[in-house]
Amino acid sequence: MRSEDIARLAGVSRSTVSRVINNYSDIPQKTRDKVLKIIEQYHYEPNTSARVLAGKSTSTIGLFVVSLSEQPGVNRIYQNNYFAPFVDAVIDTANAAGYYVLVHTIYAEEDFAKVKQAFLQKRIDGGIIVGTQKNAELIGGIARIGLPFVLIDYDVADILEHRLSDSPITVVNSDDYEGAMAAMNHLISAGHKEIGFISGHMNTYSGKQRFRAYEAALRTHKLPVRPEYVLNGRFLKQAAYEETKRLLKLDRLPTAIFSANDDMAIAAMNVLREHGLRIPDDMALIGFDDVPVAAQLIPSLSTVRLPIYDMSKEAVSRLVGMFENGAGTLSSVSFPTSLIIRDS
Amino acid sequence: MRSEDIARLAGVSRSTVSRVINNYSDIPQKTRDKVLKIIEQYHYEPNTSARVLAGKSTSTIGLFVVSLSEQPGVNRIYQNNYFAPFVDAVIDTANAAGYYVLVHTIYAEEDFAKVKQAFLQKRIDGGIIVGTQKNAELIGGIARIGLPFVLIDYDVADILEHRLSDSPITVVNSDDYEGAMAAMNHLISAGHKEIGFISGHMNTYSGKQRFRAYEAALRTHKLPVRPEYVLNGRFLKQAAYEETKRLLKLDRLPTAIFSANDDMAIAAMNVLREHGLRIPDDMALIGFDDVPVAAQLIPSLSTVRLPIYDMSKEAVSRLVGMFENGAGTLSSVSFPTSLIIRDS
DNA sequence: GTGAAAGCGCTAACAT
DNA sequence: ATGTTAGCGCTTTCAC
Numbered sequence: 001m002r003s004e005d006i007a008r009l010a011g012v013s014r015s016t017v018s019r020v021i022n023n024y025s026d027i028p029q030k031t032r033d034k035v036l037k038i039i040e041q042y043h044y045e046p047n048t049s050a051r052v053l054a055g056k057s058t059s060t061i062g063l064f065v066v067s068l069s070e071q072p073g074v075n076r077i078y079q080n081n082y083f084a085p086f087v088d089a090v091i092d093t094a095n096a097a098g099y100y101v102l103v104h105t106i107y108a109e110e111d112f113a114k115v116k117q118a119f120l121q122k123r124i125d126g127g128i129i130v131g132t133q134k135n136a137e138l139i140g141g142i143a144r145i146g147l148p149f150v151l152i153d154y155d156v157a158d159i160l161e162h163r164l165s166d167s168p169i170t171v172v173n174s175d176d177y178e179g180a181m182a183a184m185n186h187l188i189s190a191g192h193k194e195i196g197f198i199s200g201h202m203n204t205y206s207g208k209q210r211f212r213a214y215e216a217a218l219r220t221h222k223l224p225v226r227p228e229y230v231l232n233g234r235f236l237k238q239a240a241y242e243e244t245k246r247l248l249k250l251d252r253l254p255t256a257i258f259s260a261n262d263d264m265a266i267a268a269m270n271v272l273r274e275h276g277l278r279i280p281d282d283m284a285l286i287g288f289d290d291v292p293v294a295a296q297l298i299p300s301l302s303t304v305r306l307p308i309y310d311m312s313k314e315a316v317s318r319l320v321g322m323f324e325n326g327a328g329t330l331s332s333v334s335f336p337t338s339l340i341i342r343d344s
Numbered sequence: 345m346r347s348e349d350i351a352r353l354a355g356v357s358r359s360t361v362s363r364v365i366n367n368y369s370d371i372p373q374k375t376r377d378k379v380l381k382i383i384e385q386y387h388y389e390p391n392t393s394a395r396v397l398a399g400k401s402t403s404t405i406g407l408f409v410v411s412l413s414e415q416p417g418v419n420r421i422y423q424n425n426y427f428a429p430f431v432d433a434v435i436d437t438a439n440a441a442g443y444y445v446l447v448h449t450i451y452a453e454e455d456f457a458k459v460k461q462a463f464l465q466k467r468i469d470g471g472i473i474v475g476t477q478k479n480a481e482l483i484g485g486i487a488r489i490g491l492p493f494v495l496i497d498y499d500v501a502d503i504l505e506h507r508l509s510d511s512p513i514t515v516v517n518s519d520d521y522e523g524a525m526a527a528m529n530h531l532i533s534a535g536h537k538e539i540g541f542i543s544g545h546m547n548t549y550s551g552k553q554r555f556r557a558y559e560a561a562l563r564t565h566k567l568p569v570r571p572e573y574v575l576n577g578r579f580l581k582q583a584a585y586e587e588t589k590r591l592l593k594l595d596r597l598p599t600a601i602f603s604a605n606d607d608m609a610i611a612a613m614n615v616l617r618e619h620g621l622r623i624p625d626d627m628a629l630i631g632f633d634d635v636p637v638a639a640q641l642i643p644s645l646s647t648v649r650l651p652i653y654d655m656s657k658e659a660v661s662r663l664v665g666m667f668e669n670g671a672g673t674l675s676s677v678s679f680p681t682s683l684i685i686r687d688s
Numbered sequence: 689g690t691g692a693a694a695g696c697g698c699t700a701a702c703a704t
Numbered sequence: 705a706t707g708t709t710a711g712c713g714c715t716t717t718c719a720c
Contacts, residue, residue, distance in 0.1 A: 002712095002713055002714085003713065003714065003715095004713080004714095012690075012691090013690065013691045013692080014691090014692095014713090014714080014715095015690070015691060015692080015693095015715080015716075016689085016690060016691080017714095018714070018715055018716080019689095019690085019715095019716095021714095021715095022715075022716095026689065026690095027689070027690085028689070031689080031690085043460070043464065044464075045460075045461055045464035045465045046465065046713080046714070047397070047465060047466050047712085047713050047714070048393070048465040048466055048467050049392070049393040049394075049396040049397040049402075049466060049712085049713080049714090050393075050397055050696090050712070050713035050714035050715085051713080051714055051715075052393040052696090052714090053391070053393040053394055053397055053695095053696045053697065053698085053712090053713080053714070053715090054695080054696055054713080054714045054715040054716080055695095055696065055714090055715060055716080056714085056715075058393075060446070060467075084428050084432060087431065087432070088428065088431070091447050091448070091449055092449060095448055095449055095458075100446050100448060100462070100467065101446065101447050101448070102404070102444050102445070102446055103435050103445050103446075103447050104435070104439055104444060104445070105435055105436060105439055114439075116387070116389075117389055118444070120387065120388075120389035121389045121390065121391060121392040122391050122392055122393060123392050123404075123444065266640065292637075293636075293637045293640060296610065296637060296640075296641060297640060297641070297642070298641075298642040346696095346697055346698085347697065347698065347699095348697080348698095356706075356707085357706065357707045357708080358697090358698080358699095358707090358708095359699080359700080359706070359707060359708080359709095360705085360706060360707080361698095362698070362699055362700080363699095363700095363705095363706085365698095365699095366699080366700095370705065370706090371705070371706085372705070375705080375706085390697080390698070391696085391697050391698070393696085393697080393698090394696075394697035394698035394699085394712090395697080395698055395699075396698090396712090397696090397697080397698070397699090397711095397712045397713065397714085398697080398698045398699040398700080398711080398712055399698090399699060399700080399711095399712070400698085400699075
């Protein structure tokens with residue numbers, strides 16, 4: 001069933017059918033109804049490829065989830081409490097706004113070709129990229145294609161430095177520094193003087209900010225910054241697990257641990273439990289993200305809440321805004337986090 | 345940049361460029377290399393719409409997540425431990441097989457139009473649908489379009505009845521009946537004689553099978569089937585929460601509860617805890633699905649494991665198989681479940 | 689208000 | 705082995 005068939009059945013020309021489909025104003029209600037009736041009756045839907053080729057938009061948003069991890073297969077997003085909500089929230093809000101979502105996961109450096117490909121092949125009107133490590137070359141490469149895109153969790157300064165401020169890029173961040181600072185201040189106010197840190201990935205913006213706040217908080221309160229208390233977690237459960245085990249072998253332990261995300265905090269929790277340490281009595285613990293399980297655990301996990309749904313929604317609506325207002329230039333937003341004190 | 349530009353730059357015709365791109369055999373290595381070099385150099389990627397319009401496939405799989413729930417907004421998939429893994433696993437395996445995935449969520453009856461639309465508009469080569477309630481009309485409607493698709497969790501008998509066995513449909517199920525039976529037998533062997541049930545959605549295949557096994561197990565062992573012990577959960581956390589509260593108001597309580605999924609079992613756990621009941625001493629609890637949190641809870645939740653990753657992978661590979669072998673007819677697989685005994 | 693016709697970027701049958 | 709050409713199904717400019 002093609003538009004020509006509809007035209008014949010309705011006794012009009014293909015152009016009239018097209019006008020009806022695209023809601024042209026200069027077409028009498030009578031003709032419109034007649035055509036619409038046939039379309040309805042035959043369940044006709046215009047061929048997307050043909051429409052796009054003729055100049056229409058794809059009504060499709062690309063969503064690229066970047067999760068580079070050294071151990072392949074270990075950080076699949078469906079086991080990742082941070083990415084999964086983004087995927088779902090973006091799909092939700094994009095669908096509600098009338099867009100299809102093309103999702104692609106990037107687990108290896110070479111898969112990045114796939115994101116440029118999706119843009120270059122004109123499969124999408126624009127994209128949302130979450131989880132990118134600092135990589136101006138990549139961002140520049142995509143920007144050069146000219147289609148708008150949104151980066152979730154990225155350092156705006158890095159984009160500015162590479163003179164990309166005229167490109168249609170939107171950056172959506174959370175106030176990671178402030179959130180981490182709040183968590184640290186809470187621990188310090190509670191009297192903790194020896195605080196450990198499980199770091200995220202230092203090449204991501206959020207990972208960096210959370211670490212910076214950790215250090216700054218200690219310095220501000222003239223507390224010791226001990227290298228052996230900084231665990232290299234890279235946002236990975238497994239790494240956090242190993243590193244926490246290593247920490248417990250030290251002669252002298254911190255009394256609290258601040259983890260750059262909840263997944264790693266939970267891994268640490270398991271290690272602590274295995275070693276017979278009580279939480280929070282022997283070791284206080286604060287995570288980051290407020291993943292759904294955090295509240296379910298016993299003891300429930302104190303954490304810094306990230307407004308993932310709002311961030312995703314904003315990413316979609318900004319992207320759609322760029323479609324409608326014709327590209328635009330660099331812009332950014334940052335969402336406030338909130339400290340959630342629970343039992344840990 | 346179009347194929348014509350590449351042709352000009354390489355000093356050949358557009359058809360030669362096309363032949364190179366599509367790996368035709370009758371083209372000398374020298375010409376191939378020359379063209380490839382230009383393509384590389386200019387980062388050329390053929391326009392997908394044009395290729396599809398000219399008869400190529402889209403290399404895109406549609407993934408439709410159906411989650412009809414009475415309370416809108418309450419059952420978003422990112423809070424749903426059952427759907428999220430399917431989404432991620434399908435994306436993972438499809439991407440690995442060289443396919444893009446177009447994901448759409450269906451939260452209301454009228455959104456079903458979107459799935460037929462995606463097929464009709466030729467946006468996808470085929471689709472995977474998870475979470476459908478029994479609805480032969482819908483299935484028949486999609487089948488009539490002629491593109492292959494996979495149903496995850498659907499009653500094969502229903503498809504047979506509606507004479508759809510010649511359509512390119514694959515059904516991927518899990519052994520829900522057997523799994524539920526194993527859980528029930530475990531409880532019964534442990535001496536439980538009064539067993540409650542939190543039901544899933546009776547219109548889904550898995551929901552139905554899990555309930556059937558519950559009843560059958562009780563009957564087989566000549567144990568009482570008490571209507572007041574059957575809670576109407578519809579796979580929803582909230583409903584399970586309310587219903588469990590209702591259950592606890594009864595004069596006489598069961599000593600064990602079997603829940604049709606883990607999310608509801610966890611909701612029940614919370615209610616039990618709030619009422620000061622100990623698990624498993626005062627009330628034993630077994631869930632279904634083995635969602636990631638199940639193992640993290642205290643007490644950890646005994647459950648029936650669903651091989652979601654394998655099911656998703658099979659769904660993708662069967663779909664791709666139908667693409668390659670030209671449609672085909674109805675087929676189905678069912679995956680074994682396994683009883684995971686933990687502390688609850 | 690509506691139709692005719694050109695063109696979007698590609699593939700593939702046909703011709704050489 | 706490579707070029708020429710006719711579509712694929714739609715949108716849109718230009719005529720009428």
